[in-house]
Amino acid sequence: MRTDQQPIRISLFAPNGRMGKAIATAAEQDPSFLISQDHGDVIIDFSAPAALAASLDRAVTAGVPILVGTTGFDDLADKRIADAAKEIAVLRAPNTSLGVALLSDLVERAARVLGTDWDIEIVEAHHRHKADAPSGTALALGEAARRGRQSGDFERARDGTGLKRQEGAIGFAAVRGGTVAGDHDVLFLGSDERLVLSHRAENRAIFARGALAAARFLHGKPAGLYTMRDVIEAA
Numbered sequence: 001m002r003t004d005q006q007p008i009r010i011s012l013f014a015p016n017g018r019m020g021k022a023i024a025t026a027a028e029q030d031p032s033f034l035i036s037q038d039h040g041d042v043i044i045d046f047s048a049p050a051a052l053a054a055s056l057d058r059a060v061t062a063g064v065p066i067l068v069g070t071t072g073f074d075d076l077a078d079k080r081i082a083d084a085a086k087e088i089a090v091l092r093a094p095n096t097s098l099g100v101a102l103l104s105d106l107v108e109r110a111a112r113v114l115g116t117d118w119d120i121e122i123v124e125a126h127h128r129h130k131a132d133a134p135s136g137t138a139l140a141l142g143e144a145a146r147r148g149r150q151s152g153d154f155e156r157a158r159d160g161t162g163l164k165r166q167e168g169a170i171g172f173a174a175v176r177g178g179t180v181a182g183d184h185d186v187l188f189l190g191s192d193e194r195l196v197l198s199h200r201a202e203n204r205a206i207f208a209r210g211a212l213a214a215a216r217f218l219h220g221k222p223a224g225l226y227t228m229r230d231v232i233e234a235a
């Protein structure tokens, strides 16, 4: 930070959550950020789907950008986010790590090159407290695969008999337990060979650093819907 620049004031919508605390710790170590008790320059929301309307309302009313890091949303949330993005800058990121942003590009490319002859399965593992499944990251990686291949229904849960995978489907499996910060494996399963693209989050600090990079990107941005890809391309 140049000495003539003011720190970016971050307002944490859910300061007492695991991610809220991790972001506060990361911000305390970086003099270009300040945790603000009011609306600040950028609002950061890592909370729960039920809180989305309130966090967007706070950001729109204050006229400040918001980073939405929460996962587990339904279609109504998509509309709420799109509506808010007409008035303020909204960055939606189910995963704020640099590695996952790159993984998403790699998955899209692999799906494009390999085509529908290769089955795609996405396996994720998270800590015992995680409330949503599949993870937001897994679903976003599924979307990346679908973009690359230009097809693919999502098979989100399998339990029972007569459940042969649908041709061309993109399947999901979720593991829960312990303190796992976030593992994602995208499996491309072909005839006699398989390609696995993987990411391992070793702790929440990677998400917190990414959230601060996203906040820096959002500061002063005009209304619109942004993603971590925009953050990386601007860096």
Ligand SMILES: NC(=O)C1=CN([C@@H]2O[C@H](COP(=O)(O)OP(=O)(O)OC[C@H]3O[C@@H](n4cnc5c(N)ncnc54)[C@H](OP(=O)(O)O)[C@@H]3O)[C@@H](O)[C@H]2O)C=CC1
Residues within 6 Å of the ligand: 013, 014, 015, 016, 017, 018, 019, 020, 046, 047, 048, 049, 050, 051, 054, 068, 069, 070, 071, 072, 093, 094, 095, 096, 097, 136, 207
């Ligand atoms: N984008 C990314 O890179 C990442 C995203 N996440 C996502 O972020 C979210 C939070 O994760 P995590 O911090 O581990 O979860 P926690 O359960 O630790 O924290 C959630 C926080 O949200 C608050 N909260 C819950 N419901 C509401 C509500 N209706 N109104 C206001 N506040 C509310 C809780 O407050 P209280 O304690 O008072 O209940 C708590 O402080 C999840 O959706 C998770 O998947 C997580 C890690 C990385």
Ligand SMILES: O=C(O)C1=N[C@H](C(=O)O)C[C@H](O)C1
Residues within 6 Å of the ligand: 071, 094, 095, 126, 130, 131, 134, 135, 136, 137, 138, 181, 182, 183
């Ligand atoms: O709840 C978590 O912890 C995480 N949630 C995000 C998700 O659902 O993808 C990101 C990360 O994997 C950690």
